[in-house]
Amino acid sequence: MYELFSDYRDQLIYTVAVIILLMIIQFVLRKAANKVGKRSEINITRTRLMFKYINILILLIAAxxxxxxxxxxxTDLSLIFSSVFAVIGVALFAIWSILSNITSGIIMFFSFPYKIGDTIKIHDKDLPVEAEIEDIKAFHLHLRTSDGELITYPNNLILQKAVSLIETHRRNDEGKDAL
Structure with missing residues (x-):
């Protein structure tokens, strides 16, 4: 057992150092996302979604x-990563709208001026929508019209269209009206 530790001492020290460093970076990134979420009054489920993205990023860096x-x-590592990214790139090109919606969801987390409970109007010449934001997901918004109709609106389109705030009506995390 001692030979194992002595033979791979440098690798083990480097592994422990990388794991500790990445855990610190993950903690800082999660803390920053949580702070942005609280400051911007973002729903906790959206903040948790950012935590998942941070975990995936840290896992890739660790690997x-x-x-x-x-x-x-x-050279072996670059071959592996380029092959993996080539396959992922082809797959994502085939389903680019999903990647576009995820990216839009991340952008919306940090800079979307409307919150859950707000009533907005989307100025779209083909399908104008006036509805309350019921939920903001990774791929789309859930909008509820005054008729009770549920509309799922893609995140990438919401960033491309003009949007007006009609009414601000906030709800807290338990779904109750805020005072």
Whole structure:
């Protein structure tokens, strides 16, 4: 057992250092996302979605750094990552609208001026919509019209259209009207 530790001492130290560093970075990123969420009065479920994106990013960085630490050569590592990204790129090109909606959801998390409970009007010449924002998901908004109709509106389109705020009506996390 001692030989195992002595043979791989440098790799083990590097692994522990990378894990600690990435845990600190993850903590800071999650804290920042939580702070932005609270400051902007963003629903906690949207903040948790950002946490998932942060976890995925940290996991990818960890895989890259740890593979490099344990002796995978830079050319081998670049071959693996370029192959994986080529496959992912082809898959994402085939379903680009999903990637577009996820990216829009991330942008909306940090800079969308409307909140859950607000009544908005989307100025679309083909389908004008006036409705209350019921929920903001990773791919789309749930909008409820005055007739009770539920409309799912893609995130990428909401960033491309002109939107007017009709009425501000906030709800707290339990779904009750805020005072």
């Amino acid at each position: 890259f750094l740890l593979a490099f630490a344990w002796g995978v050569g830079l």
